[in-house]
Amino acid sequence: MKKAGKVVKNEAVSAWGAHLDTLVENKLTLTHDEAELHLYETFQQAQLIQLRFNAPVMTSMLSGRKVMHLREMAPFNYQPGESLLLPSDRLMQIDFPDATFEDPTRCLALTISDEFIQEVVSELNEQVPRVETSDQWQLDTDNYLLQNDPEISSLIDKLIRLFRENNPFKPFFVKNTLRELIVRLSQTQVRTGLLQQTSQHLTKNRLAYVVAYIRENLTRALSVEELCDKACLSKSHFFRLFKSELGVSPVQFVLTERIRLAKAILSNPAKSITDACYESGFNSLTHFSNAFRSIEHISPRQFKRQLFGLN
Numbered sequence: 001m002k003k004a005g006k007v008v009k010n011e012a013v014s015a016w017g018a019h020l021d022t023l024v025e026n027k028l029t030l031t032h033d034e035a036e037l038h039l040y041e042t043f044q045q046a047q048l049i050q051l052r053f054n055a056p057v058m059t060s061m062l063s064g065r066k067v068m069h070l071r072e073m074a075p076f077n078y079q080p081g082e083s084l085l086l087p088s089d090r091l092m093q094i095d096f097p098d099a100t101f102e103d104p105t106r107c108l109a110l111t112i113s114d115e116f117i118q119e120v121v122s123e124l125n126e127q128v129p130r131v132e133t134s135d136q137w138q139l140d141t142d143n144y145l146l147q148n149d150p151e152i153s154s155l156i157d158k159l160i161r162l163f164r165e166n167n168p169f170k171p172f173f174v175k176n177t178l179r180e181l182i183v184r185l186s187q188t189q190v191r192t193g194l195l196q197q198t199s200q201h202l203t204k205n206r207l208a209y210v211v212a213y214i215r216e217n218l219t220r221a222l223s224v225e226e227l228c229d230k231a232c233l234s235k236s237h238f239f240r241l242f243k244s245e246l247g248v249s250p251v252q253f254v255l256t257e258r259i260r261l262a263k264a265i266l267s268n269p270a271k272s273i274t275d276a277c278y279e280s281g282f283n284s285l286t287h288f289s290n291a292f293r294s295i296e297h298i299s300p301r302q303f304k305r306q307l308f309g310l311n
Contacts, residue, residue, distance in 0.1 A: 014041050015106065025049055030163040032174045034116040037163045038109040042099040051092045055111040056141045059084045060156050064105030067095035070143055085144040112178060120182045131241040132205050137186045146188055155181045191247050206231045207245055218258055219281045224250055259295045266304050273300045
C-alpha cells in the first residue's frame with residue numbers, strides 16, 4: 001500500500017485504541033484462521049492511495065467518504081452503509097477528499113480465504129438448493145458494490161466486536177459469523193439480480209417470472225394460489241423458495257411492491273393520496289395508510305409533504 005501521511009506522535013490514539021503511525025490509512029489488523037480484519041482511519045486529505053489484498057476482500061465504509069478508482073469502473077463516491085466485494089489482487093486507488101483529524105474517514109477491509117468461501121457456498125448449495133437446478137449459490141467478488149441491509153450491517157458490527165474480544169470462544173464465534181456473512185451476501189446478490197435484472201431471468205427462473213407477474217398485476221387482488229400456479233410449485237415449496245431467494249414472503253413482497261408504486265404515484269404533484277391508494281392496488285385508505293407507515297415509517301401525507309417541501 002502506498003502511504004502518503006506523515007508520522008504522528010505516539011500518544012495519539014485511534015478510535016480502536018491503537019497508536020497512530022500515519023495520518024493516511026492508519027491500520028489495525030486482527031487475524032483469524034480463515035480471515036483478517038483490517039481497520040483503517042485517514043485523518044487528512046489524500047489522493048490515489050494504492051491498496052490491494054492477496055485474498056478476496058469485503059470493504060465497508062464506516063464514516064466519511066472516499067472516491068474509489070477501480071479497473072473498468074468510473075470513479076465513484078463510497079460512503080457509509082455501502083460495501084464492496086473485490087477479488088484477490090485487485091488494485092484499488094483511493095481519494096480521501098474530506099478527511100480531517102477532527103473528522104476522519106474510517107473503513108474496514110475483511111479478507112476471507114477463497115477456500116473457506118467455496119466451502120460455505122458448496123454446503124449452502126447442498127443443503128438449500130435454489131429453485132432452478134441450473135442456478136447455484138455463489139459469491140461474486142468482481143467489483144460488486146452493494147448497499148448493506150440491516151442483517152449485513154449487524155454482522156459487520158458483530159465481527160468488529162468479535163475480532164477485538166479476548167475470549168476463548170472467539171475463533172468459534174468468528175467462524176460462524178463469517179459463515180453467516182457469506183450466506184447473507186450470496187442471498188443479497190441473488191435477490192438483487194432477480195429484482196433489478198428481472199427481464200434477464202424471465203425465461204430461466206420461475207421466481208423472476210412471478211416477480212414480473214406481480215408487478216404487472218399489482219392493482220388487482222393476487223392470491224398465493226395464483227402465484228404458486230404461475231411458479232408451477234406447491235404452496236409449501238413456493239413459500240420456502242420465495243423467501244430463500246427473495247428474503248421475504250410472497251405476501252410481504254406484494255405489499256412492498258404496492259408501496260413502491262404508491263410512492264411513484266405520490267411523486268406526481270397532480271395525484272392525491274386517494275389516487276395513490278387505489279391506483280397501487282389497495283381497497284381501503286386505512287389499510288393503505290397503515291401499510292405505508294409500516295414500511296416507510298411515515299404516513300403517505302408526511303411522505304408527500306417532505307417530497308414537495310410542504311408545511
